[in-house]
Amino acid sequence: SSYDGKLQFLLQGMSETVTCSSHYISYSLERELVRLCDQLEITTSTNVDEVITTWDEKFNQTALALVPISHRPLLARWLIWALNIYRLREGLAKYTTVGVIGLVNSGKSTLVKKLFQKETVVGTTQSARTTVPFIYNMDDSVEGLSVIDFPGVDDRNESIK
Numbered sequence: 001s002s003y004d005g006k007l008q009f010l011l012q013g014m015s016e017t018v019t020c021s022s023h024y025i026s027y028s029l030e031r032e033l034v035r036l037c038d039q040l041e042i043t044t045s046t047n048v049d050e051v052i053t054t055w056d057e058k059f060n061q062t063a064l065a066l067v068p069i070s071h072r073p074l075l076a077r078w079l080i081w082a083l084n085i086y087r088l089r090e091g092l093a094k095y096t097t098v099g100v101i102g103l104v105n106s107g108k109s110t111l112v113k114k115l116f117q118k119e120t121v122v123g124t125t126q127s128a129r130t131t132v133p134f135i136y137n138m139d140d141s142v143e144g145l146s147v148i149d150f151p152g153v154d155d156r157n158e159s160i161k
Helices: 002-012 027-039 048-053 055-059 069-093 108-116
Strands: 096-100 134-137 145-149
Parallel strands (some): 096 145
16 A cells, blocks of 8 residues: 555665554654654654755655655654654553452452552451552552552442442
């Protein structure tokens, strides 16, 4: 397809082996594009028109210098799009939340206590069981990780509230 052709053309200018298809762009291609954009001082806030007007200057040492003028607006938008996606993915990857969900008295709080060394409410009586979700910030051991210990689900209830 034309998308595959564009990606393959871009790949010719990259220094690392990368994988792509019409369905996905590999993380290594994203990293290579970010590296190129960093070198050329192209950021997520760079205007597409600025990339187009400085194309010859910015890309003169890469295969992208050969891109016909008529295709440069599309590729400039694509570069900034790829840069935005990469930055978003990296930002989201810094924060992870794990939810522990299961039946009443199935050991969810015990699992959280054993795996993450957190003091939890453990028990089977109404006064000693989890009745609301508890959120444990794990930054002291794993930066950017939170664990949510949910109350048990009773199969007689329709949903978690």
